[in-house]
Amino acid sequence: MSSKDKQDPVYRVVFQQQGEVCEVYARYLYQSDLYGFVELEELIFGDRSPLVVDPGEEKLRATFAGVKRTFIPMHNVYRIDEVESVGTPKVTDSLEPDVKSNISHFPRSFRPPRDEE
Template identity: 55%
Template structure:
C-alpha cells in the first residue's frame, strides 16, 4: 500500500513591518485577485516538553483561522520543503522606520503606453 505524502510549503511574507515564516499544506492563487490563499497551517506539536514562545505567539494569532489570504506583493518567497520547521516572526532588516509602499499589480493604464 503506497502512502502519498502531501507537500509542505514554507511561506515568507511581510506584514506590519515583520517577516512571517509559516508552514502550510496547501497554497494556491484564489479568485480573490492579487491574493495567495494559504490553508492548513502547520505548527509544532503541543505535547513537546519545550515550548517555543515565537511559535506559540503565531499559533495564538492564527488559532481560529481556517485559511488566510496574503497579498501577492507581500509574499517574499514560497518553498516546497521536505518537512515543516519552526514558524516564526522576525523584524524586517533596517528597522521599522521605512515601510515599502504597496505597489499596484498592474500599471494604472493597463500597461499600455500613452495614447
C-alpha cells in the first residue's frame, strides 16, 4: 500500500458542553500540553446544502467558526472513535426523556429499623 492510498484518520469525539452532548469530527487529536485537556484541530463539517438545514450542525458550525484549535477537558469527553468517513456533527440534550426513565440511583446508605422497646 502506497502512502497515497493511506488517508489521514478522522476522529469522532463525543463530549458534554453546558448540558448538551456534542458530536464533532476532527482531523487531528492530541493529548494537550495543558494538563487534563484533549486538543482537536481541523474540525470537519459537512457541505452546506440550501435544501436541508440541520439546526444542530448549524449551532456547532457557529460555535466553532474561526476556531483553529479547541481544548476540551478530559472529564467532559464521553468517547473518541477513529472512523473511516465523516458523519454529521450534532448536538443533543444530555438528559433525553427516554434516558431519564432508565436512570435509577443506587441507594447511598441503608439503616436498618431500630427496635424500640
